[in-house]
Amino acid sequence: MEVLVTVPHGFCPTRMSRECDTRAGESGSKLAEALREALPESVPVKLFFANTERKIGDLNRRATRYTNWRINIQNTVEKALAEGKSVLLFDVHSFPAECTSFCKPPHYKIPQIVLLDENDYPHAELMKRVKKSASLDYANLLRASHRNDITVQARKAGAEAMLWEFNESKNVLSEQKFRAVAHELAQYALDKFKAIK
Numbered sequence: 001m002e003v004l005v006t007v008p009h010g011f012c013p014t015r016m017s018r019e020c021d022t023r024a025g026e027s028g029s030k031l032a033e034a035l036r037e038a039l040p041e042s043v044p045v046k047l048f049f050a051n052t053e054r055k056i057g058d059l060n061r062r063a064t065r066y067t068n069w070r071i072n073i074q075n076t077v078e079k080a081l082a083e084g085k086s087v088l089l090f091d092v093h094s095f096p097a098e099c100t101s102f103c104k105p106p107h108y109k110i111p112q113i114v115l116l117d118e119n120d121y122p123h124a125e126l127m128k129r130v131k132k133s134a135s136l137d138y139a140n141l142l143r144a145s146h147r148n149d150i151t152v153q154a155r156k157a158g159a160e161a162m163l164w165e166f167n168e169s170k171n172v173l174s175e176q177k178f179r180a181v182a183h184e185l186a187q188y189a190l191d192k193f194k195a196i197k
């Protein structure tokens with residue numbers, strides 16, 4: 001098994017304008033850390049952190065599939081699968097604490113975390129566990145857009161892929177709660193590893 005953590009929008013050259021996911025870099029690193037702690041050494045946890053700005057090209061779109069950054073991710077996925085390993089990919093993002101697209105009727109609450117899952121919500125149970133163990137008041141499970149190309153392409157090759165979004169306000173999603181979420185995701189990866197062994 002191999003685990004990939006991808007952060008396509010985490011490159012924030014300035015704090016002046018919002019052209020990046022401001023909490024994604026930190027979240028991706030901490031998630032990778034939690035995964036490495038939970039998993040045996042034989043399971044590589046590979047972190048892919050984009051170092052170009054989103055305005056130059058959104059690395060989570062089909063148009064950037066053939067950039068070196070994307071090719072490297074997909075080659076890693078396909079190589080592991082070709083070796084008979086299973087692949088788990090976490091695509092990590094963050095969003096501002098404002099009522100934007102994740103803020104849905106009927107209550108229009110700003111979620112603490114969002115999981116953009118596949119059509120039939122295969123990770124609904126995982127979301128329940130995450131919500132419970134991190135004591136979250138409001139987590140949003142939504143259907144992923146076909147535009148989220150990193151997860152789309154990885155799934156097509158045969159990987160299990162999820163897109164996680166974290167609230168950028170530490171008043172809304174505290175550091176402690178974030179760590180609890182990362183811990184639960186790492187436990188999920190460990191369970192998957194044990195199941196395929």
Ligand SMILES: [Zn+2]
Pocket residue numbers: 009021092093094
């Ligand atoms: Zn993003």
